[in-house]
Amino acid sequence: MLELSNISYPRRLQSVSYRAPAGRLVGVIGANGSGKSTLLSILAGGLKKAKGAALWHSHDLFRWSPSEQRQQLAYLSQKNEFHEPVRVSDLLMTSQVNLEESSQTLTAWRERSIDDFHLQTLMNRSITELSGGEQRRVMLACVNAMNRPLILADEPIASLDLNYQLLVMDWLKAMSGQGKLVLVALHDLALAAQYCDELMLLHEGQLLASGEPNQVLSDTNLALAYKVSVDWLCNRNGVAMLARRL
Ligand SMILES: Nc1ncnc2c1ncn2[C@@H]1O[C@H](COP(=O)(O)OP(=O)(O)OP(=O)(O)O)[C@@H](O)[C@H]1O
Numbered sequence: 718m719l720e721l722s723n724i725s726y727p728r729r730l731q732s733v734s735y736r737a738p739a740g741r742l743v744g745v746i747g748a749n750g751s752g753k754s755t756l757l758s759i760l761a762g763g764l765k766k767a768k769g770a771a772l773w774h775s776h777d778l779f780r781w782s783p784s785e786q787r788q789q790l791a792y793l794s795q796k797n798e799f800h801e802p803v804r805v806s807d808l809l810m811t812s813q814v815n816l817e818e819s820s821q822t823l824t825a826w827r828e829r830s831i832d833d834f835h836l837q838t839l840m841n842r843s844i845t846e847l848s849g850g851e852q853r854r855v856m857l858a859c860v861n862a863m864n865r866p867l868i869l870a871d872e873p874i875a876s877l878d879l880n881y882q883l884l885v886m887d888w889l890k891a892m893s894g895q896g897k898l899v900l901v902a903l904h905d906l907a908l909a910a911q912y913c914d915e916l917m918l919l920h921e922g923q924l925l926a927s928g929e930p931n932q933v934l935s936d937t938n939l940a941l942a943y944k945v946s947v948d949w950l951c952n953r954n955g956v957a958m959l960a961r962r963l
Contacts, residue, residue: 719867719898721760724769729755732769733924735917737900739774739866742893744909744930745902747919748943753902754795756919757869760900761792773867787815791863795871795902797852802843805836805855812859823862830858833888849876857885868892870901874908886912910934910949911956918942 724733730752737743745753759767760778771778773789781789803811809830813823831837834854844852853876860868870889874882882905890912893899903909909916909930916933918926920942926933939947940963948959 718772718774719900720770720772722770722772724756724759724767724771726755726759726764726767728922730759730767730922733917733919734769735924735927737898737915739898740893740896741914742889742899742901742912744913744916745900745919746904746906746909746916746933746942747925751919751942752922753919754871755922756917757792757871757900757902758794761790761794761869762786784815788817789865790867790869791860791865793856793860793868793870793873795875797849797856797876799844799852802845804840805842805844805847806840808844808855809859809862812862816863826862826864830861833861834858834884850878850881853877854881857888861888866897868897868899868901870899872902872904875904882908906934906939906947907956907958910958 718739719737721733721735725731733756745756747753755764758764760771762778762781767779809827813827816823831840834857836854836858839847839851839855844855847855853873857873860870874885877885886908889899889901893914913930915928916930917924918933918938925942926938936946939945944963945960946963950957950959
């Protein structure tokens with residue numbers, strides 16, 4: 718169980734409270750600048766001026782040592798920032814540093830990640846020479862190779878083609894199905910509606926609405942948060958939306 722109480726950050730996030738049990742896929746949605754990355758970064762320990770309380774299975778996230786954090790949490794930041802020409806295979810190894818697992822287990826997790834994200838042909842390439850979407854797949858494979866119970870993914874599909882967007886959403890769903898709690902920031906509201914168990918809708922740094930997608934994605938909330946009106950198209954293959962600006 719993740720329990721957030723009055724999470725705030727000066728001028729960026731105001732008093733966000735939320736509870737989510739393990740085994741859920743929670744979409745964090747909202748317009749540009751609404752606070753999605755700020756919230757995920759706070760939970761990942763990246764913004765130390767944050768106030769409030771964040772408990773993961775009753776342990777205080779804000780007091781975790783780096784080593785405690787490593788055992789619990791995998792974080793995918795919004796941006797790929799690579800300046801050194803590191804080999805993809807080395808990046809995957811580095812993602813597992815200080816995990817308290819046997820080397821056999823870690824090897825199995827890396828091999829599975831290479832398969833899951835189709836990295837076979839990229840393993841000996843330098844990360845700085847890959848396309849934005851290829852870099853993203855490598856970062857996602859690193860998160861997968863860590864295999865932690867809490868996953869924070871900030872816009873994992875933003876730079877991916879349609880096939881890989883669906884692959885990543887399927888993967889996130891599978892992770893929650895394995896009992897992990899996944900918080901994922903998304904701009905694609907149709908995929909959010911289709912895949913997520915719950916949504917947190919942020920608006921101007923505040924939690925405007927939360928709960929099941931069909932409740933959160935109401936006409937009123939979408940008009941306020943995104944200034945759009947939406948027609949939903951749903952069939953057994955998925956969800957699509959037609960949006961127009963108000
Ligand atoms: N490094 C920073 N210094 C100061 N303000 C920041 C910084 N990063 C973000 N902000 C501000 O904090 C607010 C929330 O930003 P945040 O990045 O969390 O939004 P977001 O919902 O993730 O947006 P987007 O969809 O554009 O990625 C915005 O008003 C933004 O301008």
